[in-house]
Amino acid sequence: MSPAFTRRTRWVAGSAVAVALLFAGAATVASARGGTETSGPPRTPSAGSADAGFARDMAVHHQQAVEMAFIVRDGTEDEDVRRLAYDIANTQAGQRGMLLGWLDLWELPKTAPDGQGPMAWMEGGAHSDHGGHDMAGMAGMAGTEGMAGTEGMDHDGALMPGMATRTELGRLREATGAKAEILFLQLMTDHHKGGVAMARGCTRQCTVPVEKRLARGMVEAQQSELDLMADMLAARGAAPRP
Structure with a gap:
């Protein structure tokens, strides 16, 4: 068995353990609190709520961050x-497990209700204009429509703020050395900016206290990583994409 395979196996195993532990913790907290800070009856979010929408969309968003982390690890x-x-892989895989766990506890689907596209839950929408794809321009971003109406449209795989396109992921897979490092840091910077915007939306609109706390933690942690990635890019003679 090659050393590279052994390292990858250990990393995957570590991520799996983190997901299992955080998933169990999420289930315990959500079951105990029932979505409220008081001892009143549990309140289950609806499928079209901001709570459910954030959980669905951020789970997808996080999955791509984990994918990019594995790609650059090999590059x-x-x-x-x-x-x-x-x-990033450990943190976001664990948080993804929590988000999907809440959807299971609420007995809600992991896909958006009919007629709702990604980000439809977010008041005023969210946008990112990097890499040639302007998320605001895609959906109009008017009023509370968010990204409703984008379902079924192809944006080269980038359906939410900050997500890399399939073309960009392909470039990352092909890159090696310093080129891979810079591209990863740029793509992940865009990704974190989009994630921070989504998490801030949840802090304003979500009603389940434990989910709002997770969203606030995401904002703080990803903002810290944004600062770190800016320094790492500068050390490589590069900068975040405009």
Whole structure:
């Protein structure tokens, strides 16, 4: 068995353990609190609520971050980038498990209700204009329509703020060394900016206290990583994409 395979196996195993532990914790908290801070009767969000929409969309958003982290891990030997990728993969895989766990506890589907596209839950919509794809322009972003109406449209795989396109992911898979490091840091910077916007939306609109707390934690952690990635790009003679 090659050393690379052994390292990858250990990393995947570590991520799986983190997901299991955080999923169990999420189930315990949600079951105990019932979505409220008081001892009153549990309140289950509806399928069209901001709580459910954020859980669905952020789970998808996080999955791509985990994918990019695994890709760059195999594309560079730089320990700083690999360490950052490891931290992002573990954190976001664990949070994804929590979000999907809440949907299960609420007995809600993991796909949006008919007629709702990604980000339809977010008042005023959310946007990102990087890499040639303007999420605001896609959906009009008028009023509370968010991204309703985009379902079925193809945006090269980027249906939510900050998500990399299929073309960009392909470029990341092909890149190696410093080129891979810079592209990963740029793509992940865009990804985090979109994630922060979504999490802030949840802090304003979600009503389940434990979910709002998770969203606030996402904002703080990803903003810290944005600062770190800006420094890492500067050290490589590069900068975030405009």
